[in-house]
Amino acid sequence: MWLYALQRFGMALLVCVLSVTVLFCIAYVIPGDPTAIALGPRATPAMREALRIRMGLGEPIYIQLYHFFSSLLRGDLGVDVWSNRPVIDIVKETLPKTMILAVTGLGWAAALGIPLGCYSAIRRNKLDDRIIGIFSIAMISTPSFLTAIYALLVFAVTLNWLPAIGAGEPGNFGDQVVHLILPAFAIGFAWVGYLSRLVRATMLEVLNETHIRFSRAFGLPEWKITLKYALKIAVLPTITLLGMAYGGLLSSAVFAEIIFNRPGVGQSALAAVNTRNYPVMMGLTLSTIFVFTMCTLIADLLVAALDPKIRKGL
Amino acid sequence: MSSKMEMEKNAPVLEINNLSVGFNGARGQAIAVKDVSLTVPPGKVVGIVGESGSGKTTLISAALGLISRQTAEITGKVKFEGRDILNMSERELRAIRGTDIAMIFQDPMTALNPSMSIGTLMTDIQYRDRGVSMTEKRRKAVEMLRHVGIPDPESRLTQYPHEFSGGMRQRICIAMALLGQPRLLIADEPTTALDVTMEAQIIHLLRKLQRDFHTSIVFVSHNLGIIAEICDYVAVLYAGCLVEQGEVDHIFHNPQHPYTKALLACDPALLPEQVTDFPAIPGEVPGPFDRPTGCIFQARCNLAADICRQVSPPLRPVEANHAAACHMAKGI
Numbered sequence: 001m002w003l004y005a006l007q008r009f010g011m012a013l014l015v016c017v018l019s020v021t022v023l024f025c026i027a028y029v030i031p032g033d034p035t036a037i038a039l040g041p042r043a044t045p046a047m048r049e050a051l052r053i054r055m056g057l058g059e060p061i062y063i064q065l066y067h068f069f070s071s072l073l074r075g076d077l078g079v080d081v082w083s084n085r086p087v088i089d090i091v092k093e094t095l096p097k098t099m100i101l102a103v104t105g106l107g108w109a110a111a112l113g114i115p116l117g118c119y120s121a122i123r124r125n126k127l128d129d130r131i132i133g134i135f136s137i138a139m140i141s142t143p144s145f146l147t148a149i150y151a152l153l154v155f156a157v158t159l160n161w162l163p164a165i166g167a168g169e170p171g172n173f174g175d176q177v178v179h180l181i182l183p184a185f186a187i188g189f190a191w192v193g194y195l196s197r198l199v200r201a202t203m204l205e206v207l208n209e210t211h212i213r214f215s216r217a218f219g220l221p222e223w224k225i226t227l228k229y230a231l232k233i234a235v236l237p238t239i240t241l242l243g244m245a246y247g248g249l250l251s252s253a254v255f256a257e258i259i260f261n262r263p264g265v266g267q268s269a270l271a272a273v274n275t276r277n278y279p280v281m282m283g284l285t286l287s288t289i290f291v292f293t294m295c296t297l298i299a300d301l302l303v304a305a306l307d308p309k310i311r312k313g314l
Numbered sequence: 315m316s317s318k319m320e321m322e323k324n325a326p327v328l329e330i331n332n333l334s335v336g337f338n339g340a341r342g343q344a345i346a347v348k349d350v351s352l353t354v355p356p357g358k359v360v361g362i363v364g365e366s367g368s369g370k371t372t373l374i375s376a377a378l379g380l381i382s383r384q385t386a387e388i389t390g391k392v393k394f395e396g397r398d399i400l401n402m403s404e405r406e407l408r409a410i411r412g413t414d415i416a417m418i419f420q421d422p423m424t425a426l427n428p429s430m431s432i433g434t435l436m437t438d439i440q441y442r443d444r445g446v447s448m449t450e451k452r453r454k455a456v457e458m459l460r461h462v463g464i465p466d467p468e469s470r471l472t473q474y475p476h477e478f479s480g481g482m483r484q485r486i487c488i489a490m491a492l493l494g495q496p497r498l499l500i501a502d503e504p505t506t507a508l509d510v511t512m513e514a515q516i517i518h519l520l521r522k523l524q525r526d527f528h529t530s531i532v533f534v535s536h537n538l539g540i541i542a543e544i545c546d547y548v549a550v551l552y553a554g555c556l557v558e559q560g561e562v563d564h565i566f567h568n569p570q571h572p573y574t575k576a577l578l579a580c581d582p583a584l585l586p587e588q589v590t591d592f593p594a595i596p597g598e599v600p601g602p603f604d605r606p607t608g609c610i611f612q613a614r615c616n617l618a619a620d621i622c623r624q625v626s627p628p629l630r631p632v633e634a635n636h637a638a639a640c641h642m643a644k645g646i
Contacts, residue, residue, distance in 0.1 A: 209424065210419060210421060210424040210425050211424060211425055211426055211427040211428070212427075213419070214417075214419060214425040214426070214427075214487070215427065215439075216411070217411055217412065217416065217417040218411060218412035218416070218439040218490070218494070219407075219408040219409065219410070219411035219412040219413070220412075220438065220439065220441065221408070221441075224438075224441075228438075229427050229429075229430070232429040232430070233427075233428070233429050306429070307429070308428070308429060308431075308474040308476070309428065309474070309476050
């Protein structure tokens, strides 16, 4: 198990390094002069040249890459071109907010989607299974921005139950929770459908396996067979999916943050793109990659821990 | 029932009367089992032998109420210790399974849940004993594992199915099946997936346990050698029909039905050494949709006469405790 964990960790690290390198190279080959954008149209060529040397842009790419990684290891992601704040501070400020949003969104989706999938599998092809199926597909096909806007219209504007924008007062926990509900609802909505369909499919597959028939031959209650004997196996692909979904949600939380005007990675990234604030963009993208890789790593390790073959074999 | 098996003094454990199973499909009804009657006396081993697709598994599944009435048309009667199984509710059936009737399956590699330890599997199936403590349940599990010949059972309780070999897993399945002290054990080709040495050990074990626990066994197999070794009675199934049944010695030494004779002639274990051509029965088993009128075996039978093409032969006694469904067999 520990060897396996170490292997997976090494792989994750490699993925991070490679994707960061690719990202860096893309930024390098993209046409356009960063100094021209940073200094504006009225800058003289001499001023641009001075900045280029100061930013190390004159060096060959491998030297730049080396500088980039060595400062990365020191936790230095550069400074915001406009405000001169260290980018790492911006990441520290925004990333947790987005992560909380993604966790809540996916959390309620899993809490509802997994039991729905189990129930569908037990009641396969009966009326309630069909109804759940129709709703699941409808949820999957609803674009999340639409869910967000309608949720906003119904619960914030018409009913006025929940606040429409912002993340709540800093320090006021209750207020922050109330502000979290609508965005989390919006980004988790489609995932309820995905998860219920996935769990139903894997569950049906497992329920058809011989060992389930063997357990039935002992007269074990059907609920116990489903929840203990089958779910333990059927949930494994779901965990893998959740790991990837969480990473994916970090980026798809962008629209929710924009629609609900919540501070977070998405908001800041959008602002950085609009103002050509490359260090901030780079820092936010890097941290998203890092979190994504860590999530898939955790999911992999969790699956391994639940599978006795891997847990005891390695 | 024309067999004299029912002359046994004790009431039978399982009694199947004129059981037919048909599956309704787009092409009409597929008949998997036709008019089978079979009796399992207490403490005896009854073998069901037949080729693949002869309806062995369908027969026992239907007899245990494992086939849903929604998908199949089931007629006839199945009685377990006098109780009608076919009309039981799912709840009543569940109450019987594991305590009165237990099953072991063909492939021990897939029969045990891979995500649970042997100890969990074995204590879980004792869920009916509510008052019994966990330590007591584990003790019973250990005792049963020792009984089926698993060395060092205490420490193996924490292990998972993948840590056992195929033969060991089948032993565990048998231990689990016997934990509820069932009066009837259904063994559906329990050695087919094992290699030959393991096969012999498992057969030996089943024989021993059958004596120790006085359990009746229905042993399904296509291997005549194993049937001969373990069974008291044999029923030969061909295309869903019972063609011959009786005491194992009679069947093997004095087969009356041409199919049984051909089957015995094809058994590689009984062939003289150095044969270049393996004998085979010419023709094909009739499909479930196109069953002939008259005898089910006529198309492949070298004795077939006009009567065989017109009248389906009933199962009739040919000697004591031996019956065959053939017009050509000499009756008593």
